[in-house]
Amino acid sequence: MITGTIIHPDIVDHLARTGHGGRVLVSDAHWASSTRIGSHAHVVHLGLRPGLPTVPDVVAAVRDTVAIEQLVRMRPSPDAEPCLVQRATAELLTGVPIEMVEREQFYQLATGDDVALVVVTGDIRRFGNALLRVGVTTERS
Secondary structure, three states, rough: OOOOOOOOHHHHHHHHHOOOEEEEEEEEEOOOOOOOOOOOEEEOOOOOOOEEEHHHHHHHHHOOOOOOEEEEOOOOOOOOOOHHHHHHHHHHHHOOOOEEOOOOHHHHHHHOOOOEEEEOOOOOOOOOOOEEEOOOOOOOO
């Protein structure tokens, strides 16, 4: 049996195959997962009910499973509420560089050929999507 943080077989399988520089999109429940995905992306729907699991829940589990070298987020629109989900996600990735991009650029990056996995959460908060670039592991002593 799997004893790591993530026990979902599809997620474990695709994280293991992603490799350095590959990307993982952890999306909110609003993501158009049937039309806005890259050609190599595998989609896993985790939404159980509105709000569960959250984007930060999944980002934390991914962080505990693979090295993350970058977080890309979508810049909220000027009329958006303060983005607590983005703050919570950033706090989980201390020391990881964060890039904030405009909506259309985020869509281009999130549908690129280097996106290996899309995990659709139940998070219904706006602008919660997190695009993670997988890093390299370090030697353990």
